Amino acid sequence: MTADANEQIEWRLENAPVPYRAALDVMTTRNAAIAEEAAGELIWLLEHPPVYTAGTSAVAGELLDPRFDVVDTGRGGRYTYHGPGQRVGYVLLDLARRSRDVRKFVHALEGWVIATLADFGVESWSVPDRVGIWTRDIDGSEAKIGAIGVRVRRWVTMHGFSVNLAPDLSHFSGIVPCGIAEYGVTSLEKLGITVAPEEWDRALVARAGDFLAALETPCGVNRP
Secondary structure (H helix, E strand, O other): OOHHHHHOOEEEEOOOOOOHHHHHHHHHHHHHHHHOOOOOOEEEEEOOOOEEEEOOOOOHHHEOOOOOEEEEOOOOOOEEEEOOOEEEEEEEOEHHHOOOOHHHHHHHHHHHHHHHHHHOOOOOEEEOOEEEEEEEOOOOOEEEEEEEEEEEEOOEEEEEEEEEOOOOHHHHHHEOHHHOOOOEEOOOOOOOOOOOHHHHHHHHHHOHHHHHHHOOOOOOOOOO
């Protein structure tokens, strides 16, 4: 993959919330177009109005209080929450033009988020048997600060990651987040760090080159 090709990726940075179902329709259409070589790759940073989303491994009993719209997504994983104060990144890349390695792609996503959080003074990590991005909460316990969920169709990725900047954390109580009941959920705000969405986006974009380069190199797993 050449530097010129990487520069052809379209970036969309949204200021206003995008309804989840509308975003899913856009992703689905764009995913197919990329596979047909009828559209370029896309990285889309945005927020959603409150919504619960169900992955392909979602367990009905983990939807505790469906107070918001519940959407079946087709991505991997279980239930998760999206809402204001949480920045979501949808990554639509053609792995056939890079490395046909889904595991490497997921590790690269994790590394991208972990490195960007470090730019704001937050140490975080991935855990092999627990999906997501983890850090130490204010009480010292391990807590999730970001979620990862992807789908790959014809070697084109969709969905991606979310990071809790300053969401209403009580909204997570309507589900068992990602099916993991024994750990809590935290945010940059709860950790005493104020980060505006546009500030987060700038930091993430600045780290994008490393993320894309990681798709060309052997993957590794970040641990605490």
